[in-house]
Amino acid sequence: MNYRALVTDIEGTTTRISFVTEVLFPYAAEQLPEFIRQRSEQAEVAMQLKAVRQLMKQPEASLDAIIAQLQAWIAADEKITPLKALQGMIWRLGYQQGHFTGHLYPDAAEQLKAWQAKGVQLFVYSSGSVEAQQLLFRHSDFGDLTPLFSGYFDTRIGGKKEISSYAAILQHLQFPPSQVLFVSDVVAELDAASKLGIATTQLIRDGQAPGTHPVARDFYQIEV
Structure with missing residues (x-):
């Protein structure tokens, strides 16, 4: 055919599979708190944080609460769209900085x-x-x-x-x-x-x- x-x-x-589970996921989990705290006002990040708050049903959730929720989703390997978007932004920096290749x-x-x-x-x-x-x-x-x-x-x-x-x-x-x-x-x-x-x-x-x-x-x- x-x-x-x-x-x-x-x-x-x-x-x-181990590239994702042993390289990408741990890298994103480690970098995520600082990434969010430093970039929460940037438009592309702020949009995803708003989406997380909506999923949490907590429109006033603090950054710490959002970070905790994201880390819980990472640990549970949840396929949550705003989490995936934020992970992608973190991985973009990692790739650009030469921390790993695909x-x-x-x-x-x-x-x-x-x-x-x-x-x-x-x-x-x-x-x-x-x-x-x-x-x-x-x-x-x-x-x-x-x-x-x-x-x-x-x-x-x-x-x-x-x-x-x-x-x-x-x-x-x-x-x-x-x-x-x-x-x-x-x-x-x-x-x-x-x-x-x-x-x-x-x-x-x-x-x-x-x-x-x-x-x-x-x-x-x-x-x-």
Whole structure:
């Protein structure tokens, strides 16, 4: 099958899970209090702090209360949009300052380049914010790979286990479901996409239990 578009997950798919859990998340958690206290008046930060207060149902919440709530969400690995946005801002500074580079599996970097060169449109769908996605690929171990991608999707389009999210992605892509391939390591995400007729492949890099979808051990095994 020749697909016109490929939508890829990041964590556990293009990127090792431990990069997020052992590098990005701890860095954001460590930097977050000072980052917020120093930049709470900046427009992009203030907008996210307002969103946090709304979610807390505490419109007058102090910065300390907001920081405590954000740290609790980080500890619980909650997919909260303003948290993801603030993490993205912190990671942007970290990347720019050279504190780390974005981990990519070599097979992912090589095959994404090959598929894009053959005319396949590439998209990312991750629970991390669009900015966080772009930062990882812009500052990757293999240089700036953002020119490869035609678009990015995050939790603003919906949760990754919700069928409606993939319906919205299809509406954006304007391709028939059968011409779109979604690649992820999470069975529940693939289940949601496949219910709309989207083709799927499950990446099994770290011993994940396979579901009912075609499986691949790396990007070289994916038929595009």
